[in-house]
Amino acid sequence: MNDMSADSYVTEDGRTIGGVVMEMKNITLRFGGVVAIKDISFDIREGEIRAIIGPNGAGKSSMLNVISGFYHPQEGEVWFHGEKRPTMRPYQVANQGIARTFQNIALFEGMSVLDNVMTGRLTHMKSSMLSQALWWGKAEKEEFENREKVEKVIDFLEIQAIRKTPVGRLPYGLKKRVELARALAAEPKLLLLDEPMAGMNVEEKEDMSRFILDVNDEFGTTIALIEHDMGVVMDLSDRVVVMDYGKKIGDGTPDEVRNNQDVIDAYLGVAHD
Amino acid sequence: MPDQFLYAVEVTLNGLMAGVLYALVALGFVLIFKASGIFNYAQGVMALFAAMTLVGIQNGQVPFSHLINAVFGTEIHHFGWHVPAVLSILLALGVMVVFAVIVERYILKHLVNQPDIILFMATIGLAYFMEGFGDLMWGADIKKLDVGLPQGGSFWIEENTAWLGGDGFYGFFIDKLDIVAAVVAALLVISLTIFSQYSKQGRALRAVADDHQAALSVGISLRFIWVLVWSIAGFVALVAGIMWGAKSGVQFSLSLIALKALPVLMLGGFTSIPGAIVGGLIIGVGEKLFEFTVGPLIGGATENWFAYVLALLFLVFRPQGLFGEKIIERV
Numbered sequence: 001m002n003d004m005s006a007d008s009y010v011t012e013d014g015r016t017i018g019g020v021v022m023e024m025k026n027i028t029l030r031f032g033g034v035v036a037i038k039d040i041s042f043d044i045r046e047g048e049i050r051a052i053i054g055p056n057g058a059g060k061s062s063m064l065n066v067i068s069g070f071y072h073p074q075e076g077e078v079w080f081h082g083e084k085r086p087t088m089r090p091y092q093v094a095n096q097g098i099a100r101t102f103q104n105i106a107l108f109e110g111m112s113v114l115d116n117v118m119t120g121r122l123t124h125m126k127s128s129m130l131s132q133a134l135w136w137g138k139a140e141k142e143e144f145e146n147r148e149k150v151e152k153v154i155d156f157l158e159i160q161a162i163r164k165t166p167v168g169r170l171p172y173g174l175k176k177r178v179e180l181a182r183a184l185a186a187e188p189k190l191l192l193l194d195e196p197m198a199g200m201n202v203e204e205k206e207d208m209s210r211f212i213l214d215v216n217d218e219f220g221t222t223i224a225l226i227e228h229d230m231g232v233v234m235d236l237s238d239r240v241v242v243m244d245y246g247k248k249i250g251d252g253t254p255d256e257v258r259n260n261q262d263v264i265d266a267y268l269g270v271a272h273d
Numbered sequence: 274m275p276d277q278f279l280y281a282v283e284v285t286l287n288g289l290m291a292g293v294l295y296a297l298v299a300l301g302f303v304l305i306f307k308a309s310g311i312f313n314y315a316q317g318v319m320a321l322f323a324a325m326t327l328v329g330i331q332n333g334q335v336p337f338s339h340l341i342n343a344v345f346g347t348e349i350h351h352f353g354w355h356v357p358a359v360l361s362i363l364l365a366l367g368v369m370v371v372f373a374v375i376v377e378r379y380i381l382k383h384l385v386n387q388p389d390i391i392l393f394m395a396t397i398g399l400a401y402f403m404e405g406f407g408d409l410m411w412g413a414d415i416k417k418l419d420v421g422l423p424q425g426g427s428f429w430i431e432e433n434t435a436w437l438g439g440d441g442f443y444g445f446f447i448d449k450l451d452i453v454a455a456v457v458a459a460l461l462v463i464s465l466t467i468f469s470q471y472s473k474q475g476r477a478l479r480a481v482a483d484d485h486q487a488a489l490s491v492g493i494s495l496r497f498i499w500v501l502v503w504s505i506a507g508f509v510a511l512v513a514g515i516m517w518g519a520k521s522g523v524q525f526s527l528s529l530i531a532l533k534a535l536p537v538l539m540l541g542g543f544t545s546i547p548g549a550i551v552g553g554l555i556i557g558v559g560e561k562l563f564e565f566t567v568g569p570l571i572g573g574a575t576e577n578w579f580a581y582v583l584a585l586l587f588l589v590f591r592p593q594g595l596f597g598e599k600i601i602e603r604v
Contacts, residue, residue, distance in 0.1 A: 115479070119480045
């Protein structure tokens with residue numbers, strides 16, 4: 001395909017993939033005696049859709065949790081925008097412009113869809129507590145601006161009809177979409193999706209795939225996602241990392257990965273055909 | 274107008290005022306419950322501690338004087354100065370903020386993602402610790418709290434309502450302090466509601482209450498929110514402590530009014546700020562009117578149990594309270 005070592009290139013469908021945004025260097029993560037991730041390195045380029053796949057228990061979610069600061073690896077370095085990242089709490093990572101969704105959906109169930117998506121804007125609100133509390137000029141203007149951006153995201157993901165509904169009442173598929181909306185509202189530099197299509201029916205999966213592609217296309221958002229559904233991953237992503245038992249066994253374009261013997265043995269060959 | 278009716282009106286008015294004081298305590302519970310899902314057993318003790326600190330600062334009392342005297346054989350009790358009321362309220366507020374930081378640093382931080390019951394147990398421990406600590410710091414004697422709030426019945430109201438009844442009616446008796454408490458409570462509720470609905474921190478606060486993990490992922494610092502919430506709860510405790518303390522002196526029984534806040538919360542709902550106020554008013558009026566009408570028939574002393582029976586009825590028929598969030602769970 002294209003030359004990966006160049007700083008930027010254009011894909012077949014005309015999107016520009018830029019330089020490296022995030023680089024994981026020799027990450028090792030242990031829980032007591034269990035090694036969840038063993039010496040894995042890979043990078044994520046600006047504007048691409050990067051997938052991490054692997055059988056159950058391969059360490060995919062752990063890897064996502066390392067990127068988003070929920071887990072701290074014992075060894076290895078995380079580089080973001082050309083700088084080595086110190087050990088960070090998850091909220092600090094979020095403030096750096098990395099948004100995420102969760103495998104088991106973590107929404108604010110008691111709040112409306114609109115309020116949920118508004119929380120995604122928190123990292124962009126700079127007014128002091130006093131002016132916020134007293135609703136003075138600047139804070140008010142800020143609230144309106146943020147609201148406008150949130151409404152755009154809500155329109156984009158086609159959830160206008162349920163904006164005032166408490167999230168607890170929504171069906172599973174819509175919850176997943178609201179969670180994506182909240183992450184998008186943060187206008188992230190890097191969007192992490194943990195199994196965005198788990199537990200969905202075919203129609204919902206198609207919708208979600210379309211949204212992921214649209215987000216990447218319209219906003220140029222860099223996306224890293226974990227997914228079980230092989231067909232979906234191969235269609236969506238520009239490059240794929242394959243993990244098995246905490247180790248990286250493949251990395252490359254969907255076609256390269258598909259033809260990698262290790263990958264076929266570990267995953268594709270067993271899971272399909 | 275018949276006198277009997279006018280007395281009933283007066284009883285109702287006084288009930289409303291008592292209800293405001295219940296509501297003030299309940300408010301502190303609701304704030305912490307909303308933000309962290311914790312039922313803070315220590316809220317009553319916090320009110321007591323805040324009031325003790327305020328009196329201590331105002332009178333220039335030396336903190337831990339008993340301890341210091343016992344260890345060093347000295348005889349110091351007072352610095353010998355008097356701090357103005359407003360300044361001592363601000364200083365007491367400062368102490369409550371420091372307290373919030375300590376609670377977060379040494380208790381809550383270590384209990385992230387623990388079940389609610391663990392956090393509840395922690396607040397019980399905190400309550401007993403604070404009780405002893407407060408006594409050690411300021412002494413266990415009953416103290417008089419005077420920050421210049423008006424006391425006694427309002428003659429103005431009495432004079433201007435006397436015409437309503439006959440010769441035997443002297444107008445409604447309403448304590449001025451109760452009126453002040455009502456105004457303060459109204460201001461508190463309005464500002465707290467606006468804060469939690471429309472401000473950035475308010476939204477973050479509700480988010481933390483709902484889901485810790487999700488809150489972290491959108492960039493909310495749990496530690497900051499917890500310090501903020503406990504500071505606000507400390508502030509509300511201080512206000513409640515001032516009102517109750519001015520009414521009946523600063524003493525241990527102050528921490529027991531927290532128990533009266535429980536039925537208030539069951540009525541109003543644990544998660545609703547307006548609910549705490551309405552619940553407080555209903556309990557206040559309800560127990561006064563019940564004592565007035567039914568009390569004489571069954572030998573009185575109904576105020577002790579009326580609130581709890583009412584709460585029990587609510588638990589059976591409307592467990593989420595009047596204003597609480599409906600408990601929805603998809604199965």
